[in-house]
Amino acid sequence: MSTTLEDKVKAAREAVDKQAVEIVQLHFHPEDGAPYWLEKAKGFDFDPLTDVNCFDDLKKFPLFEDDDLRGGPVDRFLPKKWHDKGRYVFETGGTTGTPKSRCVVDDFRIDYEEFSKTLPDEHFPRGANWLMLGPSGPRRLRLAVEHLCQTRGGICFCVDLDPRWVVKLIKQGKIDEAKAYSAHVIDQAMTILTSNHNVQCMFATPKLLEALALRLIDEDSSIEEAGITGIFAGGTEFTPQWYRFCKEELLGENVYITPTYGNTLMGLACGKPFDPADNFKITYYAPQPRAVVEVVNFDNYDELVDYDETGRVKLYTLTHELFIPGFMERDEGERERPHEKYPWDGVSGTRPFHEIAKSTTVGVY
Amino acid sequence: MLEIPVIRWGKPYESMDQSPVVHFETGEELAKVHQANGGIIKMDMRKAKKARDLLRQHSIEDLIGMCEKAADYYVNDELPMGNGTQTPDEFCRIQSASTGLPEHMCKFNMGKSAYVMKNMGKVLDALTRGLPLDVFSKGYGEEGRGINISYQATTNACGWVLPSNSPGVHTLWLPVIPLQIGLVLKPGSSEPWTPYRMFEAMVKAGIPREAFCLYPGPHECGSAIMETCERSTIFGGQATVDQHAGNPKVAAHGPGYSKIVIGEDKIEDWEQYIDLMVDSLYVNSGRSCISASGIWVPKYGAEIADAIAKKLGTVQPKPMTDPDSGLAAFTMKGAAEAMNNMIDEGCKSAAVTDVTAKYRDGERLIQEERCDFLLPTVLHVTDPDDAMANTEFMFPFGSVVECPQDKFLKKCGYTLVCTAITDDEDFQRDLIDATNVDRLNIGEVRTYQIHWMQPHEGNIIDFLFRNRAFQTEPPPATEV
Numbered sequence: 001m002s003t004t005l006e007d008k009v010k011a012a013r014e015a016v017d018k019q020a021v022e023i024v025q026l027h028f029h030p031e032d033g034a035p036y037w038l039e040k041a042k043g044f045d046f047d048p049l050t051d052v053n054c055f056d057d058l059k060k061f062p063l064f065e066d067d068d069l070r071g072g073p074v075d076r077f078l079p080k081k082w083h084d085k086g087r088y089v090f091e092t093g094g095t096t097g098t099p100k101s102r103c104v105v106d107d108f109r110i111d112y113e114e115f116s117k118t119l120p121d122e123h124f125p126r127g128a129n130w131l132m133l134g135p136s137g138p139r140r141l142r143l144a145v146e147h148l149c150q151t152r153g154g155i156c157f158c159v160d161l162d163p164r165w166v167v168k169l170i171k172q173g174k175i176d177e178a179k180a181y182s183a184h185v186i187d188q189a190m191t192i193l194t195s196n197h198n199v200q201c202m203f204a205t206p207k208l209l210e211a212l213a214l215r216l217i218d219e220d221s222s223i224e225e226a227g228i229t230g231i232f233a234g235g236t237e238f239t240p241q242w243y244r245f246c247k248e249e250l251l252g253e254n255v256y257i258t259p260t261y262g263n264t265l266m267g268l269a270c271g272k273p274f275d276p277a278d279n280f281k282i283t284y285y286a287p288q289p290r291a292v293v294e295v296v297n298f299d300n301y302d303e304l305v306d307y308d309e310t311g312r313v314k315l316y317t318l319t320h321e322l323f324i325p326g327f328m329e330r331d332e333g334e335r336e337r338p339h340e341k342y343p344w345d346g347v348s349g350t351r352p353f354h355e356i357a358k359s360t361t362v363g364v365y
Numbered sequence: 366m367l368e369i370p371v372i373r374w375g376k377p378y379e380s381m382d383q384s385p386v387v388h389f390e391t392g393e394e395l396a397k398v399h400q401a402n403g404g405i406i407k408m409d410m411r412k413a414k415k416a417r418d419l420l421r422q423h424s425i426e427d428l429i430g431m432c433e434k435a436a437d438y439y440v441n442d443e444l445p446m447g448n449g450t451q452t453p454d455e456f457c458r459i460q461s462a463s464t465g466l467p468e469h470m471c472k473f474n475m476g477k478s479a480y481v482m483k484n485m486g487k488v489l490d491a492l493t494r495g496l497p498l499d500v501f502s503k504g505y506g507e508e509g510r511g512i513n514i515s516y517q518a519t520t521n522a523c524g525w526v527l528p529s530n531s532p533g534v535h536t537l538w539l540p541v542i543p544l545q546i547g548l549v550l551k552p553g554s555s556e557p558w559t560p561y562r563m564f565e566a567m568v569k570a571g572i573p574r575e576a577f578c579l580y581p582g583p584h585e586c587g588s589a590i591m592e593t594c595e596r597s598t599i600f601g602g603q604a605t606v607d608q609h610a611g612n613p614k615v616a617a618h619g620p621g622y623s624k625i626v627i628g629e630d631k632i633e634d635w636e637q638y639i640d641l642m643v644d645s646l647y648v649n650s651g652r653s654c655i656s657a658s659g660i661w662v663p664k665y666g667a668e669i670a671d672a673i674a675k676k677l678g679t680v681q682p683k684p685m686t687d688p689d690s691g692l693a694a695f696t697m698k699g700a701a702e703a704m705n706n707m708i709d710e711g712c713k714s715a716a717v718t719d720v721t722a723k724y725r726d727g728e729r730l731i732q733e734e735r736c737d738f739l740l741p742t743v744l745h746v747t748d749p750d751d752a753m754a755n756t757e758f759m760f761p762f763g764s765v766v767e768c769p770q771d772k773f774l775k776k777c778g779y780t781l782v783c784t785a786i787t788d789d790e791d792f793q794r795d796l797i798d799a800t801n802v803d804r805l806n807i808g809e810v811r812t813y814q815i816h817w818m819q820p821h822e823g824n825i826i827d828f829l830f831r832n833r834a835f836q837t838e839p840p841p842a843t844e845v
Contacts, residue, residue, distance in 0.1 A: 173608050179592065210404045217411065241381040245404050280381055 008343035012288060016344070017054040019289035019318050024052040027323040032081035036068070037323060055292070058316060059302050061325035069100035077322055078103045090140035090264050101138075102264050107321045108140050111267035112148040114287055115260070118270050118341075119152075123230035123256035127153040128200035131228075133189050133208045135163045140264050145203045157197055159188040186211050193226045201230045206237040206246075213250040224255050234260040234268075236331060236351055240280040247280075259284070261350060265317050265324055266291045272339055272346065284350065285342030292316040295335035295347050301328060304345075305335050312353055329353070367396035369447035369557055371581065372564065373409050374416060374547075375574030384581070386555060388462045389696035389736045390685075395459055396447065398557050401582035403589035406549075409578060410593035413522035416547025416576045425498040428543040428572065429486045435563070435570035436482035440475060444565040446558075456562055461685045463555040464530055465694030465736060468686055470649055474532040478563065481536045481817050485543055491818035492540070492826045501544060505835045515835030516826075522547030522578075523829060524590035524597030527560065529553030530696070530759065533653050534600060534618070535563065536817070540825055542572055549578040549594055551586050555696065591615055596828055618822055620757040621654030621781030623812045626661040628787025629770045635665050636672065638786055638809070642763075643676045645784065645812040647741065650693035651761035655782050655804075657812045658757040659764050661749075666767035670720040670745035677741035677761055678724025682731060692760065694736040701737035704758045705730040708742060711756070716748035720765075749776040774799045781822065782812040 027034045028041055028048040041048055046060050069077075074089045082105045090108070091099040130149035136142050136158060149156035169178040189212050193199055204212065209231065213223050223231075231251075238259045251257060259271035261284040269284040269291075286293040295311040297303040305311035313331045317324035332353045336346035370377035382400040387393065420428065438444065443452045451459070457471040464471075481488060489498065496514070500506035505515040523546050525538045530553065541548045552560045560579055568574045580586045591597045591614070598616040599605060606619035625642055627635060645657035662669055683690040695701035708729070712719050721729075721743045731738040741761035746754045749768035755778050756764070768776055774795055777783075784806040785796050793807055803822060804815065815821065 175588070175608070210407070214404075214407055214411075217408075239382065239402070241400070241402050242404065244381055245402055245408075249408055250404065 005338060005340055005343060008340070009338045012338075012343045013055075016289040016292060016318075020055040020058055021052060023318040023320070023323050024048050024058075026079055026081065026320060029079070029081070032079055034077050034079045034323065035073075036076040055316075058325040063301060064324050064327040066100060066327060069102065070098045074101050075103040078105070079320070082321060088140075088143070089138065090143075091138040092264055099138075100264070102140070102322060104140070105321055107267070107319050108144045109147050110319075111287060111290070112144045113151050114290075115268045115270065116148050116151050119230065119232070119258070120256065124152065124201045125229065128229075129154045129198050130156045131189060131192055131199045131202040131204075132156050132158045133185070133202055133204040133212065135161050137162055137164075141203070144268075149201070152201075154201070155197075157192045157199060159185055159192070161185050182208070182211055186215050190215060193228075198227070200227055202228055204231060204233050205235050206233055206242055209233055209246070210242075210250065222252065223250065224252050228255055231255065231257045232260050233257060234262060238282060239351075240282055240349075243282060244280045261347075263329075265322070265327060266293070266315050267317075267319075269293065270342065272336075273341065281348055282350075283336045283339070283346045283348040285339065285344065285346040286315075288342075288344050290317075290319050292318065292344075293347055294345065295333060298332075301326070307335050307337050310334050310349075313347055313350065366394065367447050367449050369396055369398045369561060369581070371399045371401045371405070372561075372574075372577055372579040373405065374412060374578055375568075375576070378405070382582075384554065386463050386557065389465045389555075389694055390462070390733075392735055395463055396557070398552075398554075398581045401551075401580035401586050403582075403585040406578075406580055406586055406589035407593050410522060410549070410590075413520075413547050413549075413594075417518065417521040417545060419573045420542065420545040420547070420576050421502055423545075423572075425489070425502055425543055425545060426486075428545065429489065431567065431570040431572050432482045432485040432539070432543055435566040435572070436479040438569050439482065439563060439566035440479045442566070442569070444562055444569065446561055446565070451558075451562065456558055460532060460556065460558045463558070463696075464532065465685075465696045466530075466532065466650070466652070467683075467690035467693065469688045469690065470693070471532060473649070474535075474559075477533065478536050478539065478559065481539050484817065485540065488540060488817055489543060492820060492824055501830060513835055513837065515833050516830040517833055518546060519829055519831050520546065520595035522549050522594050524549040524551070524594035526551045526587040526590055526597065526599040527553050527556070528600040529555040530693075531600070531652055532556055532559050533649060535559045537598070537618075537821060537825070539563070541829070542567060542576060544826075544829060546829055547576050547578070549580070549590055549597075551580045551582065551590055554581070557581055616823060616828060618654065621656070622659065622755055622757050622777075622779055623655055623657050623782035624659040624661055624777060624780050625657050625784045625786070625812065626770075626773055626777070627663070628785065628789045628792050629663045630789045630792075631786045632663055632665060635662065635669055639669070639672050639676070641784075641786075641809055641811055642669070643673055646673065646743075646763040647677060647680075647691060647761045648811070648813050650691060651741075651763075652693055652759045653813060654757075655813045655815055656761075657763055657782075657784075659755060659766055659777070661766045661768050661773055661777060663770050664767065666747065666765050667718075667720075667745050670718075670743050670765035673763070673765065674720040674724050674743040677743060678721040679726070680741050680761070681726070682738045692738055692740070694733075694738055695759075696736050701730055701739050701760075702732070704760075705739060707756075708744075708753075708758070708762075711751075711753040712744070714748075714751050714753065716746055716751045717753045717764075718745045719743075720745050774801070777801070779803075782806065782815070784808075784810050784812050 027037045085105045088104045091101045132145040146156040259282050262268040267287050269286045272283040294314040296314045313329035315327045331350045333347040333350040336348045338344050380399040383397040385394045386396045443450050457468045460471045461468040508514045523541045550560045564577050600618045606617040609615040609617040682692045729740050739760040744764045746764045746766045754766045780802045782804045783802045
């Protein structure tokens with residue numbers, strides 16, 4: 001077998017071409033397909049079953065309108081083939097009216113099992129227990145992290161955290177109440193960490209990890225002294241500056257942290273392994289072939305920007321449970337070259353898309 | 366390229382994030398400013414006590430002496446600025462280039478800051494009402510009448526979230542260091558110049574650099590400062606003031622709605638006061654909270670508005686280097702247009718007339734490629750309840766409002782500076798008693814002519830120190 005990066009890139013491309021065809025065949029299958037796509041197909045001027053023969057053919061689909069994900073029936077995106085299975089519904093923040101949602105059978109488990117393979121055992125020991133310091137409620141992340149932990153033989157301890165309430169407080173200018181709520185969440189984490197639960201690994205949002213680390217420092221302890229050896233964290237607030245601050249001042253050299261980038265649609269993109277030469281630049285790679293990320297021209301969403309150039313993040317979801325051809329993320333970033341571990345395009349410097357950044361409330365937990 | 370680091374208790378810190386400061390007319394990048402993140406501020410503030418301990422190794426009198434020296438360095442010396450240096454002239458040029466304030470106004474503000482530093486001893490003597498200064502170092506002492514007193518510092522470090530567009534405000538934080546309190550500044554994105562230059566001048570004068578933090582950065586830095594400093598000050602709009610109302614930890618400085626009121630006893634002589642009114646509206650391009658935005662009169666409103674408009678209506682933008690340049694530029698895209706639209710909307714009221722329109726050559730709003738200007742505007746407002754009677758914009762703008770004298774204090778709302786032209790003792794008494802007026806001038810004082818020996822929007826001593834009970838022995842026996 002070939003081992004050069006070029007060969008790996010070619011193989012990855014072939015895999016995603018194959019995946020695109022297979023997923024389109026399933027979602028547009030007359031009997032087993034997804035109700036939403038079967039209805040949509042009536043308005044297309046092409047036949048997805050015969051005219052999609054590779055990944056690039058997905059550009060024949062119009063851009064996906066994410067507002068279609070609001071409201072019911074929530075299983076209309078799920079192929080009928082899976083309608084007799086046990087199903088979950090996961091929601092996004094949903095701060096303005098009906099939230100966007102996704103109906104799932106096994107996708108979240110598969111995504112996080114795949115992600116689990118990228119975590120180094122020396123920092124995320126098998127059998128260790130986890131702390132999930134993130135949103136609870138109808139969110140995929142809550143169950144996904146728990147499944148990841150179970151996959152690795154541990155028990156996951158969770159906190160109560162309702163981000164919708166925090167958004168309401170911030171929008172009403174009740175900053176002190178929002179801080180009190182954050183302190184309430186950290187109180188729960190502190191209780192878990194000081195109750196002899198052998199917690200060594202955790203998921204946290206950057207804000208909560210920072211708050212937890214500072215609380216521990218105030219109590220003459222630290223994340224390391226609390227027993228944590230490995231953390232994965234995600235969100236647009238995971239900037240290079242925060243990454244550096246976190247490694248140098250919050251965690252110390254013995255605690256491993258890896259950035260992730262994800263959402264309910266995509267699953268979980270992995271961060272390129274830390275390399276001092278990168279100067280804390282954070283590069284994400286989508287979990288191909290189940291999801292693909294492109295960085296596209298701001299004025300033409302069908303056109304990739306050149307490597308190192310800036311564009312908007314475009315997402316494709318290609319799983320047996322969800323098909324999303326071309327969804328424009330709320331983020332922008334720079335297109336990155338394939339990596340040995342992830343031989344396909346990545347994206348770095350993710351930040352809120354400049355045209356909508358001003359109207360978005362980010363970093364609520 | 367000039368690079369300006371974050372300063373963390375005196376130590377330069379180079380961030381992964383840098384933000385450019387650009388020339389408002391050409392777009393040229395003037396400097397790269399390293400950006401702090403909220404976490405480092407929260408981390409640093411846990412060490413704030415060290416700053417106060419270090420400053421208390423010097424007496425307040427010594428620190429005042431250092432401030433006097435720093436005033437000279439600030440005005441005269443070439444001082445470090447990030448990875449380079451800066452002469453006083455370079456300072457004025459670059460401040461003008463990034464803020465849109467004409468150079469002569471930058472120089473004026475520089476002199477104002479230096480004056481306060483040079484006179485720090487007198488300023489503190491006035492603000493402390495002549496108390497022995499070691500009371501503030503030790504936390505207790507004697508007032509001089511055999512009475513024990515105690516002033517306890519409310520914080521080890523005082524935070525300041527500074528604006529981008531108004532270099533005049535920097536005088537307000539200068540007393541913090543001689544009062545032996547650590548100083549934490551978040552400079553405005555276009556105006557890092559004054560905080561960094563003042564920091565270097567103070568350090569050159571012998572003040573320990575470990576007493577200073579300078580955190581340029583995004584909004585989260587302001588939030589982190591206000592969260593972690595037991596006392597902080599923020600500058601912003603009315604929404605900012607409202608958000609922090611009632612919070613003893615935060616002093617929010619917003620619009621001033623400063624006014625001149627002429628009493629019924631003086632209104633027949635209104636022509637004598639036109640220059641005072643024009644200057645109060647126009648000086649410093651009307652950009653300050655102490656610039657007048659209202660002239661309230663019992664009658665002759667139309668005539669007074671016309672006389673002011675005649676003087677201001679012909680003012681035009683000039684190059685920033687022109688010593689006669691009276692208008693500052695709006696460097697934030699869309700800001701001037703939004704204000705202009707608000708004024709146009711307000712002028713639809715039957716009670717409002719834009720008196721300057723007939724003297725102005727062209728439209729009020731001048732839009733250039735990278736900046737905008739608003740030409741001086743004087744409104745005549747016949748109804749004191751009209752929305753335009755009590756509003757403020759950051760350019761030479763004023764409403765001449767007709768309002769009976771006995772209704773003025775009920776209608777004028779919050780007023781930062783009120784200059785009252787009246788000898789009517791009853792009206793003077795009402796003005797003195799009015800709690801909606803902050804700084805009161807009775808007499809011919811231009812609204813911007815503020816005396817530095819007076820408190821401004823509250824006394825900083827009361828903000829930074831708590832007068833509490835302190836005893837070293839039981840009280841004398843009480844006879845019953």
